[in-house]
Amino acid sequence: MIKTAIVGATGYVGEELVRILAQHPQVEISYIISHSYVGQSYASIYPSFNNIITEKCLEKNLEELADKVDVLFIALPHGIACKKIKPELLKKVKVIDLGADFRLKSQEIYQEWYNVEHEAPELLNEAVYGLCEWKREKIKNARLIANPGCYTTCSIMSLLPIVREGLIEEDSIIVDAKSGVTGAGRSLGLSVHFTECNESTKAYKIASHRHTPEIEQELGVKLTFTPHLIPMQRGILATCYAKLKDKSLTYEDIRQVYLKYYKNEYFVRILEKDTYPETRWVRGSNFFDVNFKIDNRTGNIVIIGAIDNLVKGAAGQAVQNMNIMFGLDERIGIDNVPACL
Amino acid sequence: MIKTAIVGATGYVGEELVRILAQHPQVEISYIISHSYVGQSYASIYPSFNNIITEKCLEKNLEELADKVDVLFIALPHGIACKKIKPELLKKVKVIDLGADFRLKSQEIYQEWYNVEHEAPELLNEAVYGLCEWKREKIKNARLIANPGCYTTCSIMSLLPIVREGLIEEDSIIVDAKSGVTGAGRSLGLSVHFTECNESTKAYKIASHRHTPEIEQELGVKLTFTPHLIPMQRGILATCYAKLKDKSLTYEDIRQVYLKYYKNEYFVRILEKDTYPETRWVRGSNFFDVNFKIDNRTGNIVIIGAIDNLVKGAAGQAVQNMNIMFGLDERIGIDNVPACL
């Protein structure tokens, strides 16, 4: 059994990690760490865990946990993990950080977009960007995983095959992404008050969302990214636009490119021609669904990808990373059927 | 492995059965039967099953299936199962009927409420009403299970302990139930058009819903039952009212009664005092959550129960019945953590 601690277990990503790990046959949840709810039973915060999780929330420092568990999952706001994770820690325990602190390779870009000092720049090089389907070999031996963001996972997975193959004009990429409200987290605010986001749609952080440099780093191109808030619990739909260099490319040509990269990937589903992703078809699962259409009238390609933001976009991919790091079948504990209803 | 066929697999209850059975470690889905989609791949109807279910929908009669599987799950509109299920069939295969045809012991009451002739009255006596926590011993040896309805499961589970103990005035029971829209099924109609049921609430089939005689049969008392439609996918909340015979009874007294019947039941969760069920805490799971409050000012008790209508209220309980019938641990395949987000 792999012994785990979840640090930041009472946020939405933390809850999803607890939910997945509690059902993982090779895992033991040893510690549930929550600064805000120390001493309270986890099931009193999320009564869905009644009869299932009896542990209380604790507060412990990472060094102490490192001596007792095999892997630390860290789900904290940015700027905290880079203060707490030190090179010595990584000698004792594997770390999967679900926050943003180790995703960007460039300290300057991090500081520019996040407006805080990065306190562990010496680890940026070692940290492996945990986009499993694209970094599997590096993940196997990693000590520190920077688990990708939700928008970024969906955007990069959608675009990387055709970018990698050089099929599109590099200055033409637009990503218009739509997210359910769990993506905004559990913190209170008017923007997540039911009656302020239900029955409405809006764009936010236009051309300024922090997932932008992360997408750009992995694609190697600049682009315009616009996130939108959708009145639903879960799900990200990324509608990606780009100009094809070669206007004679057909749907089948592009499909072959996606198959080249994804045909053996269990968690990637390239849908049948003329059927397109909907967020409900991946709900609650670790799947990434994708399809695309060539707009012959304009020479643009439209690629549509969908994930569950809390699973493949956060906790599910974190567990996929753990499975890879510990030599398990990648699918264990996260191969459930999407709950489409 | 238990070989199964699901008849009526493309309705919402059918989908949920396929979803649960596809993940059940002791089960093989041998046949997916759907009159409406013969020849189409199941995953083309529910793309959530892409990469998971490759079977096509078939049409086969029950006799043929009986020779090839161990258990038949039947999820068809009322009036069909009682035409198709014959005594000879039960000699060859176990049957779990998720429809209404074998739930009522009285042919007259069935015909009065359903307005159709019952074509297999000779089986009414043999059929076991599959409310697992209350009929476990009979279920073990049953050949034909009448899987309870969604409203009925929630209502009976909420009320039976205090009714059984004779604590309430028998003519005082009111059940005010609220259901998500999956309860109305997949058939088209204005009442399930998104813009006709979203952002609204209504009562329907007031004092005339067909689950009423089923609740009354199991409780042994008459009552007024009002179902309501709530703009959400899943979940039933039953708010039950009754007058206590003895006004001096305390919360603790009543709690002991619920513990007497439920304390060893994995799928029943009596919540802590002063916390009450919400449908999200059981979403996607087989749990029944319950708690109650005594209104000392009026002498009424208010009991609140919650289930997921598609799981404990349909497919989950059907699988629980199967587990009991086949001598498995009752929880296998249905012990997942609720998906509260």
Place this chain on the structure above:
Amino acid sequence: MIKTAIVGATGYVGEELVRILAQHPQVEISYIISHSYVGQSYASIYPSFNNIITEKCLEKNLEELADKVDVLFIALPHGIACKKIKPELLKKVKVIDLGADFRLKSQEIYQEWYNVEHEAPELLNEAVYGLCEWKREKIKNARLIANPGCYTTCSIMSLLPIVREGLIEEDSIIVDAKSGVTGAGRSLGLSVHFTECNESTKAYKIASHRHTPEIEQELGVKLTFTPHLIPMQRGILATCYAKLKDKSLTYEDIRQVYLKYYKNEYFVRILEKDTYPETRWVRGSNFFDVNFKIDNRTGNIVIIGAIDNLVKGAAGQAVQNMNIMFGLDERIGIDNVPACL
């Protein structure tokens, strides 16, 4: 033109008042008072008012306002209005209080349910409970209106005809009410976080909600009241249960009773037999829709009423009160067609 000030204009009830009064042909909004947003333009808080309301939020005491306007609308949390409204104030200005402070005639009951001292008990007798259809004559000459609560308006309007006529057993009344989330107000809290109340239903403040004594005062009987939170913006549906004294009463008999009280009431709509209220049919309007069914099997009557909680349940009824007080046609400014889509 009637000069008005709205005190507490940035809460949801305040917004709805501003929205209605801004479109009222006989009204001028002279002051928008908001303690929390002093100096900010109202349209920056609610951008729906862009191009319509250019005023800023001010902070002014009631005495100052009383010299400048004809009527004060007060939409503040309980316990504040009774501190601020003094007998001298009422000599200068009419006051419509949308809070709870002057609804209960008994200071003791107020203090028992609200847990605060009532600081203006000398006004309790003078204050008129502004349930327009039932108190019209008193409202005409009132100086201080206690505008009824949302649940209470719907519950009393549903039940008062048969209670007044003595048709039901007095200890048998149950009110099971369902409300949209605007009813919880604009204050932040986990219970109104989108992802904590969307896709779920719950009862709350069971047998202890503060609208209970208000309903009881007007009906003159004790009852059990259970409010529920429904994932929608607006609307209250009250499902009311009671035992009929005379089991031979027919639908038509009871209909005559409702017609006796309501047949000349513009804002009351007794629906056709066998059609029942849905909250969407009154959305955004001042209508109260009602119908009922006799459950002959149990001798219970089920009465279902629906209002928009922010309109007939708050701001609309407040304006209806103002119209009556100032001798206007009662319907002016609030006779819009419900927005059912």
Place this chain on the structure above:
Amino acid sequence: MIKTAIVGATGYVGEELVRILAQHPQVEISYIISHSYVGQSYASIYPSFNNIITEKCLEKNLEELADKVDVLFIALPHGIACKKIKPELLKKVKVIDLGADFRLKSQEIYQEWYNVEHEAPELLNEAVYGLCEWKREKIKNARLIANPGCYTTCSIMSLLPIVREGLIEEDSIIVDAKSGVTGAGRSLGLSVHFTECNESTKAYKIASHRHTPEIEQELGVKLTFTPHLIPMQRGILATCYAKLKDKSLTYEDIRQVYLKYYKNEYFVRILEKDTYPETRWVRGSNFFDVNFKIDNRTGNIVIIGAIDNLVKGAAGQAVQNMNIMFGLDERIGIDNVPACL
């Protein structure tokens, strides 16, 4: 009083027309025409109209209506209006067609996108495309108005100022639009079944939606258009992307361009810098809200526009057209405050 007939009054656009016209002080609704509900009272189909509309649905041909009313509103599926509207009809009555038949100037393009024969090509030239803010002078004397589509109104209004001024690269335009479900109309289908579109988001008719040629006609450029279905009742948000020719243009420069075209337009609201449209701020109103951001990193401009699809995107704009045609103040009957809650 302007006498009106509404043909196709029971669809969602029809309902919205009836709702608006019933409250228009200069209008009399003379005939409510519905093929599907002949003989039924309108209020039995939409009970929101109880006590307000007592008329029954009739079936009458346009010629007969033309003799009795001043203006015909036609809200029928495409392909029908062009069969029914003949040049002689226009000599007798003004016609506002809310369908697609007269929007496209080119018969060929119409037939290509709609796959039906156009049966009144001789009227295509005369028909005035009723985008009020841009065609006001022509509308004044029009006999036949082609009322714009919902997506098109929002897209054209968002983009036309900068396209007209030649500020963007013409082959760079992307419109990513999001619509509430009323946009799909009242017809039944799985795609509008509550549980199939609630809690999910999808793109549909990618690069093939019929509003595309309409947008292109008015803008005079080709573009890629992707509509998305959002789980909400009303509202369209159009997120528009284009490459600026001159990278040195500032927010203020572009703002001046929008002000040039819109500063005197009551129904256009250019929001304050850094605040962006949300569909709820225009809900139930005829406003078009807009703002934009320059993404200096990529040279793209992102323009975001929002309307209520049933009002400015259909019935409201139709009434605005009527007001212009009959010489009324353009705002009459449609100047209500948005219902943001």
